[in-house]
Amino acid sequence: MSVVRCACASRLQLGVVVRRFVLFDVDGTLVRAGEAGPASFDRAVASVLGVTVTERPHMAGKTDHLIVGEYLESLGVARTDQLMAALLDALADALAEADRSGELRAGGSVLPGVNDLLKCLADDDRVLVSLLTGNVVRNAKRKMDVFGLGAWFDFEVGAYGSDHHDRNCLVPVALGRLRDRRDVTLDGSDVWVIGDTPRDLACARAAGVRCLLVATGGYTFGELESLGADATMADLSDTDTVSKLLTGDL
Template identity: 35%
Template sequence: MRLVLFDIDGTLLSSGGLGKASMQRALTEVFGSPGDPAYRYDGKTDKQIVRDVMRMAGHSDPHIDAKMERLIELYLDGLYAGIESGKFSVTPLDGVNALLAALGARKDVVLGLLTGNVETGARAKLTAAGIEPEMFRVNAFGSDHELRPELPAIAQRRASEKLGLSIAGDRVIVIGDTPADIQCGRALGARAIGVASGQYTVEQLREHEPYAVLPSLGDTVAAMKTILDA
């Protein structure tokens, strides 16, 4: 049995900048500033983004912690409003629906999510892209832990708690478009598959020594073979 964990943004879907725009509006409302415009959001959890950019702006951890819950609420409000307005195009990336259908039909694969999005935001983005959140049976979200490297073990534990499955670390497959996706499962012994569908090229992802790198998920046969051989 394999536990196949997908990142969301840049891997399963594109939200057309909705997440960053919503976060920057929330940061401005709560802290008075959107933070350093050069800060990269990709590969981070939502709460890590808040902490990083507000530390850089001179805010203390206790001050950030005191405002975190309200900030996430405002971020989610912005996410919903952006989706409903139609100003942002939230769409599945090439090949995603076919690959998820093929993997979901297999009895030796459990589909899951490993994402920096808080759970509510993750579900909203997936639904907006026409991807059914309930097909992912074992998940770890940015609302479960602020640090991404903690998420693979959370997903592994949930496979045991929810499904009664004992899945070894090397049977956990993490699929994502950033170096953080590749690196996060190393302590668990998970296999990482990079996908150059986000901000990083095939060559840049290979520098982080994943099990494999795909240019996209558009070739279902190639993606299936890579995942099932991992």
């Protein structure tokens, strides 16, 4: 741990010692984006390639980069860096349009307990909260803003689907930003990944950090509990228990 010298997040004050770094997944953990989320992939592929999409890959826990690559594979289209960049840009544009039209807000929701938990964590300056998500950064921020959660996160130290196609490489990205942008270095036991799929657990394990799984996405409590994460919960609605779990020993 070390002293924060760059107070970029409004709630951080000069001299506050950060002791916990909490990284939330987005879809199925904080919010449900509804049909606008997967539909944005279909629209991005259709707009760039001029094809009608009839089959969607399974998306839970995957990075946007990986999902787009699976669309190309199913369509028999060769992947190039230029094409991937165009598709990911189109994906962000498609979600922006779903935001402008009201589709994203109307079809989505904040998951149980999320607002209260984020407020509780924000009240403790020793806890720094950001995102670790497969969403490209534009879409991660948009989803948080649309559902009124954007103020709770220090986005500059998060890791996103636009940073790497492999989710297992994202925790080191976030920890590198925490070190470089906030001058904070923590032990793995002081870092939590919170997510809703086996892929969230895998990325935490790959980096030697802790993981809380919540059964608010596409997996049942029983399916997640059997994976042996550090903790598994039905949802995040028990603010006291979850916050104590994340900030224990402070």
